[in-house]
Amino acid sequence: MKIRSRFNRKFLSVAAAAALLAASIAPAASAANLKGAKPSKSPQPFELTIMHSNDSHAHLENAARKVTAIKQVREHSPNALLLDAGDVFSGTLYFNEYLGLADLEFMNLAGYDAMTFGNHEFDKGTGTLANFVKQADFPFVSANVNFKKDKNLKKHDRNMIAMNPFDGTIYNGIVKVVNGEKVGIFGLTTAETKDISSPGEDVNFTDYIEEAKLAVQAFEEKGINKIIALTHIGYDDGGGDNDLTLAKEVEGIDIIVGGHTHTKLPAPVLDQTGEEPTVIVQANEYSKFLGALDVQFDKKGRVIEHEGKLIDLDQKVDGQFVIQDDPEAAKILAETYKPAVEQKQQTVIGNTTVDLTGGNPAARTGETNLGNLITDGMLAKAKTINPNTVIALQNGGGIRTSVAAGDITLAKVLEVMPFGNSLGIMQLTGAEIKEALEISVKDAPKAFGGFLQVSGLKFTYDSTLPAGQRVQSIEVKEDGVQYVAIDPAKTYGVATNTFTAKGGDGYTVFGKAYSEGRVSEPGFVDWEIFTEYVESQENKTVSPQIEGRIIDLAN
Template sequence: MEAESGNRRRITKLLIRLSLTVPLLAGMVATPIMHAAVKAEEAASPAAGNAKDGFHLRLLHTNDTHAHLDLVARRMTAIKQLRTPNTLLLDAGDVFAGTPYFTQYEGLADLWFMNAAKYDAMTFGNHEFDRGTATLRSFIRGASFPFVSANVTYGDDPNLGPLFADRAGVRGEAGQIYPSIIREVSGEAVGIFGLTTAEASALSSPGQHLVFEEAVASARAAVSSLQAKGVTKIIALTHQGLTEDQKLADAVPGIDIIVGGHSHSRLVAPAVRHADREPTLIVQAGEHGKNLGQLDAQFNASGVITQWSGRLLALDAMKSDGKPMWAEDAEAAAKLSAFAMVLNQIQRTVVGYTKVTLDGEHAHVRTRETNLGNLIADSMLDKIKSIVHAPDVEGYVAIQNSGNIRASIRRGPITLGDLLTVMPFGNKITAIRMTGEEIMAALENGVSGVEQREGRFPQVAGMRFYYDSTKQGERVDAVSHIREAGHRMMKVQLLREDGSYSAIKPDAMYVVATNTFMAGGGDFYAAMERASDAGRRYKLELLDYEVLSEYLSKIGRVTARVEGRVMDLRGRTLPD
């Protein structure tokens, strides 16, 4: 009977959505832009919260905060002022990794504030798996809210398997994982299910037991199970990026709202799919806790959204008198100070000095050579050459994924805190014996995601290479199986001791300094994984920030610059 009732609701929902007029929807699409201009001090008004016609839902949402806690006390104030009886507070993942707060507290500092703010649910980002499932288990067990995850199989994992309840559409207990949950908001049932990018197995370190399934099929199953329970208002809480969220909205009927993450997209108004039919709204709040997202949606009796308004609230905004738009919550500010006290000594320890700004900006380091990328790769190469003595190899090179470079360093003293902010994952430096052909394959992978600013983009030392981004890039699946070969790598040259360059030899052997994440196949570096599996990886695990710190003390004042190590031809002729 329950399934039959769900079918009747879906049919009614379909009929009613056909009655929506295009002029009304067109007017509503413009509403978020107008609403985004409303002053923050006016935002506490419940607005449509007391609407007599239909059901009003308010969502407050965050994503990709990455342990940036500087504005968290203001976020607490904003949440308290904006929350109404019809509000859900959601996070779309990647709380982990990004600042010394994570290095020191492994997410538990962030969790204190999330618990205090009374989040309703969270899904997992790929970085939640960076320290393995044991660290994530501690985070989950300490949470006062449930987690939603519909496309990950946890059963065989000893840490997360016991926390996963394979029961869809229940209320959900704190510190547990569910495919979906149902929250009652002012007497109305709201379904929430979670999705994590299937690429997490390659982008993070989840171990051997977790299986990341394809998102669309998992979403269809989650929506179907919620509809079978009579739920007509459904939210997808996702961590897969804006492009994939748009595909999801088009491929899976029945999703009303997608609260997304992963692409760090700053959507000042909801992205709307098929507004002329039954609309699906997509929201995302940028990155690093700079914004709090707000979405107000009006549902009719059949669960169709008929009106909406969304905006981002800049938590660092200032009033005309120079005071913050959002005052700090006193309790949260005090707690942040307590967390910060432990870090202050670490952050103040000076380990070097730079005469130039070292560029680690997200948009730069993932698309081109930068001086910070060169400095880090140089430090890795210098360390490995001092340890690994292999007179039979043709040479030594270093390859570092740009996803492991998270911030810039300003000109002046360099502190240990700066290094931990730039490289917050605690990755280890290692070395692999690879042929020239394998190195070229690794670099082909590295430049194949440049258009999407993927973290696999390589920063290198001991060599230079030319590639052509206008040519076909390598296409891989979520487990690094090549679906289509790439043709971007044009020339790779080895730096000689006299400063000259010579062509890399496909059959010759080289020692490659890299990190253990890449050596294990992370960021789709399958060539490195195969070389490691073949027994050609050295048993080295040197902390990356310690390697860089040691190198800084060795070289003195930093004057790193861009040298032409990475060159995109963009369709031009390869130079002689």
């Protein structure tokens, strides 16, 4: 069956978004319908709106605007669910200070219906996560994670499909009644979590495909034919599990609300494998957007029409935010949480005995000692996840400024790395690495934001030669000690940030590897990796130097 998309107009603002959604949803429902009204006898197709978020990573700067957006969509679309696909934890000082509870207050205020766990929910162990779970005013879903042996979470885990779920409780899946119709929601968390986070030995991850099939079967046995998978496995992640594979291999899932890869899907992706179509959505990262998906089901529970947009929470017109702050949320942020975070920014994380050189043009034209320090830290972190990682690369455009000799504050680190880029580990051949280095130096000696700072390798190039023919030699420190000539046919583990790994700055060679599933995304934000690395040095003191990692033979 070919699925039609009903709406072709753009979401010009949240108010416009809400109006568009309202046009597609029967206005007779009320908020009480979401708690369980009598089944509708209307022969009309069932229409549902799903608001969704993912990978917010403690970015609370626009929490008050997000609450406004949710309220406005709900006002016009009462047949709505609000879901989060995980990774609320880790990423900003709000998490460092409040361990997720600041985020949770806003989630409770907004009225989330369900959340699944991201890998970063386990970063501080299950004790911190259990404290988050028990204070939530909504249930959690994760069908492929078993907590029965974990001392902190086992009392919250029900390991079942719940028709009447309790808040602060973990289920394989839950049933929500929306305008008299039953909607099944189950959760999945990437099995990579055991390798890239800290769930502990007593948390068990099982096969996501098999668990998804069992969840669908359980819903169908209860007569529920509208099924949502709330996942944190990645849209197209190369770590072994992802939404595209899930959609193709598991029949009966109508909608996949995803996270983990921070993918920006401006419009839903439709997979039509099998007898029923599956709509896939994901709302990028860091609370930049609120996803809004409108779907229409026929009486057999098949999606027959759909439309989805990402509502830009930070959109401005004439310098003013289009979406206004919710007064209650703004007051909570300003009075309860923001003061401690601003104070924490002045924390000294270490000391440098030399000026650390970054910014434009320095980090975009040649090797810098700050580029060396950042990539060394990135490589050290990547090795703890995949010991076979031997190279790290950082785009110079992501090193925004320099650091004067003396104390290094968190505020300064955040100034150097303001984008919050996360770690990715690529599997690349030596030939592909050479291709990437040619892109890196294509504009030399002119500045290029994609100029790569490096660790674990060194190379020479001649900026007087034609672009694409400039790199003259490449050596890799395979054993961590000695440099050897790169082997074009050999595959190497290469750490970088996911912006670059996905093809940013014109790195099509990386983008190809990403599309082929050769990039894993353990996460971990750049400024946190840098901070951890500086703090691990003796006396928390660094003195990086220029080491001849990048040499232009024309000079």
